[in-house]
Amino acid sequence: MSTPITGVTLTPVAFADPALLNAVGVHEPYAIRTIVEVHTADGVTGLGETYADTGHLNRLRAVADAIVGQDVFALNAMFATARRVLSGNTGADGHGLTGMITSSGTVDRVYSPFEVACLDVQGRLLGRPVSDLLGGAVREAIPFSAYLFYKWAAHPGGEPDSWGAALDPAGIVAQARKMVDEYGFTAIKLKGGVFPPEEEVAAIHALRAEFPDLPLRLDPNAAWTVETSIKVGVELDGVLEYLEDPTLGIEGMAQVARDVPMPLATNMCVVSFDHVKPSVLHDAVGVILSDHHYWGGLRRSALLSGICETFGMGLSMHSNSHLGISLAAMVHLAAATPNLTYACDTHWPWKSEDVVEPGILSFVDGSVRVPTTPGLGVELDRDALARLHEQYLACGIRDRDDTGYMRRIDPSYELRKPRW
Numbered sequence: 001m002s003t004p005i006t007g008v009t010l011t012p013v014a015f016a017d018p019a020l021l022n023a024v025g026v027h028e029p030y031a032i033r034t035i036v037e038v039h040t041a042d043g044v045t046g047l048g049e050t051y052a053d054t055g056h057l058n059r060l061r062a063v064a065d066a067i068v069g070q071d072v073f074a075l076n077a078m079f080a081t082a083r084r085v086l087s088g089n090t091g092a093d094g095h096g097l098t099g100m101i102t103s104s105g106t107v108d109r110v111y112s113p114f115e116v117a118c119l120d121v122q123g124r125l126l127g128r129p130v131s132d133l134l135g136g137a138v139r140e141a142i143p144f145s146a147y148l149f150y151k152w153a154a155h156p157g158g159e160p161d162s163w164g165a166a167l168d169p170a171g172i173v174a175q176a177r178k179m180v181d182e183y184g185f186t187a188i189k190l191k192g193g194v195f196p197p198e199e200e201v202a203a204i205h206a207l208r209a210e211f212p213d214l215p216l217r218l219d220p221n222a223a224w225t226v227e228t229s230i231k232v233g234v235e236l237d238g239v240l241e242y243l244e245d246p247t248l249g250i251e252g253m254a255q256v257a258r259d260v261p262m263p264l265a266t267n268m269c270v271v272s273f274d275h276v277k278p279s280v281l282h283d284a285v286g287v288i289l290s291d292h293h294y295w296g297g298l299r300r301s302a303l304l305s306g307i308c309e310t311f312g313m314g315l316s317m318h319s320n321s322h323l324g325i326s327l328a329a330m331v332h333l334a335a336a337t338p339n340l341t342y343a344c345d346t347h348w349p350w351k352s353e354d355v356v357e358p359g360i361l362s363f364v365d366g367s368v369r370v371p372t373t374p375g376l377g378v379e380l381d382r383d384a385l386a387r388l389h390e391q392y393l394a395c396g397i398r399d400r401d402d403t404g405y406m407r408r409i410d411p412s413y414e415l416r417k418p419r420w
């Protein structure tokens, strides 16, 4: 008995994104994603969501063609197909925020949305939520953190968004207040690497004064030297629950880890299974930020959680700009991961449009309830999908390029790693 895949539809979409600043530039007016639909002989379709950069999209197309005819339950065979089709085809992330991408990491990135879509089909066929396919939910709701960004009030020449500018500690505190009040978040992360470290340390102290009880995190995306990272880490002793990717590479992180009091977290130096062994040998990180989009889907992310448990590392969750299918997948994975004890990252508050029907996923007290309906529990809004696809065609963005966009606005902008 099998449920063959009869076809796969890949739809690139673009959705509005505010002018969020980071260590490599500024977000473009639109973020791009690919919506994956896996159709089966039983008439059931499953959903996945992933990046949409040109190289990735081409790799998705190659694997999509190769999995037609395969059983939607045969995920090991599907992974082997992805590995065969992508042999020698290694991608890059284009924006430099997720570190080195290996060839096995490329397979994991491309395979992931197909696996998620197949799990959605399996759940729909069995009448069970995806969390049940991962061993069952150990929590009913998933806590997320407020993800703060330095930002401009608007894209140049564009309309101001509802968040306003945040370019100093007062702006960051105001942004946090609005986000915490609207969503009820119980942890706060500041995306740093934008201003000199002392200004970002001041912003963290201002957040601590305003939110005395909420765990705080700072993530400069490796914009600092080892020396700067140690200085900041020592200065923020007792203030941060973890310091995320202060500096580049496993060896640099290991040097910092030896001299700072808080755990170091990463979504840059350990981003594939190849990186785990050197990271453990160097004792470089205390917390790995998992992300099913590049750890090979939900089941391989569960493998990562076992590795973290084995080596006594903490586990948190990373996020890029994403839509509702990804949020649903993150929620099911988090629900079925007992050792995921930190509030997860999400870019959710920064988006104003989606491809899924509204109302299913919502935040109460900073958490999203785990859907209990079959599959991922989200449905495509076909009109919205068509509209966001038109937006993709019209906006002209084909590869995420925060640095190029920043240089078009400020030709003197230089990309420096480390910057401070």
Ligand SMILES: O=C([O-])C(=O)C[C@H](O)[C@@H](O)C(=O)[O-]
Binding pocket: 020, 021, 022, 097, 098, 191, 219, 221, 267, 318, 319, 320, 321
């Ligand atoms: O390090 C991180 O948490 C990220 O890379 C998350 C996002 O990519 C964020 O930095 C962004 O979108 O600017």
Ligand SMILES: [Mg+2]
Binding pocket: 219, 221, 244, 245, 266, 267, 268, 318
């Ligand atoms: Mg990070």
